[in-house]
Amino acid sequence: MKELQKLNKYFIKYKYRFLIGIVITIASQIFTVFTPQYIGDAITVLEHFLKNELTAEATKKALWHNMLLIIGTTLAAGFLTFLMRQTIIVMSRHIEFDLKNEIYDHYQKLSLDFYKRQRTGDLMSRISEDVAKVRQYVGPAVMYSINTVFRMAVVIVQMYIISPTLTWYSLIPVPFLAILMYKLSTEINRRSFAYQQNLSKLSSFSQEIFSGIRVIKAYTLENRENTAYDLATTESKTKFMRLTYTNALIGPLMILLIGISNLLIVFIGARMYINGVITEIGIIAQFILYINMLTWPIASLGWVSSMIQEADSSQKRINEFLNEEPSIQSNTTEQHLLQGKIEFHKVHFTYEDTNIQALNNISFTIEKGETVAFLGKTGSGKSTILQLISRLYDVSSGSIAIDGIDIKNWNVENLRDQIAVVPQDAFLFSDTIKTNIQFGKENATQEEIEHYAKIADVHKNIIRFENGYETILGERGITLSGGQKQRVSIARALIKDAPVLLLDDCLSAVDTETEERILNNLKDISAKKTTIIVTHRVSSAKNADKIIILNEGEILEQGTHFQLLKQNGYYTDLYNKQLAEKDVL
Numbered sequence: 053m054k055e056l057q058k059l060n061k062y063f064i065k066y067k068y069r070f071l072i073g074i075v076i077t078i079a080s081q082i083f084t085v086f087t088p089q090y091i092g093d094a095i096t097v098l099e100h101f102l103k104n105e106l107t108a109e110a111t112k113k114a115l116w117h118n119m120l121l122i123i124g125t126t127l128a129a130g131f132l133t134f135l136m137r138q139t140i141i142v143m144s145r146h147i148e149f150d151l152k153n154e155i156y157d158h159y160q161k162l163s164l165d166f167y168k169r170q171r172t173g174d175l176m177s178r179i180s181e182d183v184a185k186v187r188q189y190v191g192p193a194v195m196y197s198i199n200t201v202f203r204m205a206v207v208i209v210q211m212y213i214i215s216p217t218l219t220w221y222s223l224i225p226v227p228f229l230a231i232l233m234y235k236l237s238t239e240i241n242r243r244s245f246a247y248q249q250n251l252s253k254l255s256s257f258s259q260e261i262f263s264g265i266r267v268i269k270a271y272t273l274e275n276r277e278n279t280a281y282d283l284a285t286t287e288s289k290t291k292f293m294r295l296t297y298t299n300a301l302i303g304p305l306m307i308l309l310i311g312i313s314n315l316l317i318v319f320i321g322a323r324m325y326i327n328g329v330i331t332e333i334g335i336i337a338q339f340i341l342y343i344n345m346l347t348w349p350i351a352s353l354g355w356v357s358s359m360i361q362e363a364d365s366s367q368k369r370i371n372e373f374l375n376e377e378p379s380i381q382s383n384t385t386e387q388h389l390l391q392g393k394i395e396f397h398k399v400h401f402t403y404e405d406t407n408i409q410a411l412n413n414i415s416f417t418i419e420k421g422e423t424v425a426f427l428g429k430t431g432s433g434k435s436t437i438l439q440l441i442s443r444l445y446d447v448s449s450g451s452i453a454i455d456g457i458d459i460k461n462w463n464v465e466n467l468r469d470q471i472a473v474v475p476q477d478a479f480l481f482s483d484t485i486k487t488n489i490q491f492g493k494e495n496a497t498q499e500e501i502e503h504y505a506k507i508a509d510v511h512k513n514i515i516r517f518e519n520g521y522e523t524i525l526g527e528r529g530i531t532l533s534g535g536q537k538q539r540v541s542i543a544r545a546l547i548k549d550a551p552v553l554l555l556d557d558c559l560s561a562v563d564t565e566t567e568e569r570i571l572n573n574l575k576d577i578s579a580k581k582t583t584i585i586v587t588h589r590v591s592s593a594k595n596a597d598k599i600i601i602l603n604e605g606e607i608l609e610q611g612t613h614f615q616l617l618k619q620n621g622y623y624t625d626l627y628n629k630q631l632a633e634k635d636v637l
């Protein structure tokens with residue numbers, strides 16, 4: 053229960069709804085208790101008629117009277133039960149909504165290293181399945197607990213007032229019922245958890261198959277995947293059968309225990325009636341109804357307690373994430389206008405999760421408005437440099453200064469707002485092309501969007517689609533080619549019009565001609581901005597003000613195109629090789 057205390061703030065937030073819910077629950081229980089009493093009274097009226105103590109006319113009148121009372125109280129109890137659900141269950145839906153938003157907001161604040169440590173499935177299940185389990189506590193569990201406590205109090209007191217002896221006898225099976233239901237519910241929860249886990253395994257499996265369908269078809273792996281799917285579904289079926297078996301036990305066991313209670317009431321009640329301890333036969337009927345009214349709430353005690361246990365462990369998983377602090381923190385709210393000078397001073401960087409040292413003693417300065425290209429073998433640390441400039445990670449040692457201010461003394465949002473990035477994997481959302489470009493500038497006009505799409509050399513491709521800029525991408529729409537994706541993502545970055553532009557190998561999927569056109573188009577734009585181009589091609593780098601060659605996290609060479617050619621080192625080799633390839637082509 054310790055973990056669930058975190059939810060108390062929500063009960064406080066919705067206190068009026070909650071209190072009204074409790075009052076309505078009590079009222080509905082009071083009305084419910086009247087019905088058996090009126091039924092008992094009706095039977096007693098008939099008994100008096102049979103004993104000739106009442107005339108037919110008076111009996112009919114009394115029966116009508118009772119019938120109206122039964123209808124009235126049942127309607128009132130029904131209406132109040134509806135209101136009870138409307139208050140408490142609706143409150144639980146509000147809490148569910150708030151909790152999901154709280155987790156989502158927190159997810160957004162957490163840094164990249166957190167996402168590296170977590171599996172996407174786990175992130176999703178905490179915000180969906182775990183929150184759903186917690187809702188069971190704030191809604192049904194709370195509602196049934198209040199309901200049970202008040203129903204038991206009202207009904208048992210009423211029974212006790214009528215006949216203490218008969219009350220004791222009729223309650224004999226109740227503890228057995230509660231224990232049995234607790235054990236069964238725990239088992240059902242265990243089995244249903246196993247089944248749910250299997251289901252999410254199954255859906256991740258299918259999701260992967262659908263995403264990788266091209267590879268599966270190309271390598272004719274259909275049969276192998278079918279067998280694997282068969283195995284997974286068979287396991288799922290076995291787990292579901294086990295769950296159904298336990299579920300199926302509940303009904304008969306409840307009927308058995310209610311039957312025993314009814315039997316005891318009829319047997320003991322009849323003996324008491326014969327011995328004159330109870331004077332009205334209607335009391336026996338009344339007790340049978342009371343005991344039936346108690347069965348479900350008592351059965352739900354076990355169910356509720358295992359529901360609370362589950363909610364507690366789900367909330368524990370949620371709290372683990374909510375208590376996680378983002379590793380990248382803003383130490384200031386101060387806002388600066390970024391000019392674009394970037395200095396690396398003896399920067400070392402090691403990725404904590406893999407312990408890979410990506411950068412080793414890196415120092416360089418990029419002046420405002422300069423264009424710098426990073427070249428080097430794959431894995432030499434080029435993208436890492438860009439990630440450090442956006443402060444997606446903090447350096448392990450050394451320092452980075454932007455406009456002379458240590459990067460840690462920049463407000464993170466303020467910094468990132470003024471840096472436009474084209475990442476290596478051009479990720480586009482399943483939305484229209486227009487919206488994808490607008491991510492760079494929310495209120496961008498159609499003219500602006502088209503202007504930057506032209507610079508990124510993708511406009512003519514877009515207008516060829518039937519719906520132009522309104523074309524939906526991704527799962528629901530068309531699939532862009534690798535080069536088209538890269539160019540849409542360049543347009544998205546350019547429209548941001550930030551003073552720093554980071555291009556991470558974002559022309560790798562376009563042909564050299566298109567590359568040249570885009571670089572030409574970019575000339576004017578990058579003249580006013582600090583631009584960093586990460587690339588494998590000399591053609592993308594040769595016009596930069598400075599070229600830095602990285603090798604295994606260290607700077608191997610740096611200088612302008614001509615200075616580097618003179619050095620006759622790695623750059624010259626690369627240049628000659630790529631020149632030869634071009635000649636061959």
Ligand SMILES: Nc1ncnc2c1ncn2[C@@H]1O[C@H](COP(=O)(O)OP(=O)(O)OP(=O)(O)O)[C@@H](O)[C@H]1O
Pocket residue numbers: 168403405406408409410428429430431432433434435436437476557
């Ligand atoms: N998120 C990460 N977590 C752990 N290690 C990483 C991560 N990203 C990169 N690395 C490792 O850091 C090293 C440098 O990677 P980086 O992506 O900076 O190289 P790169 O020069 O950009 O390579 P490429 O040209 O292939 O894009 C590599 O050894 C890589 O395996």
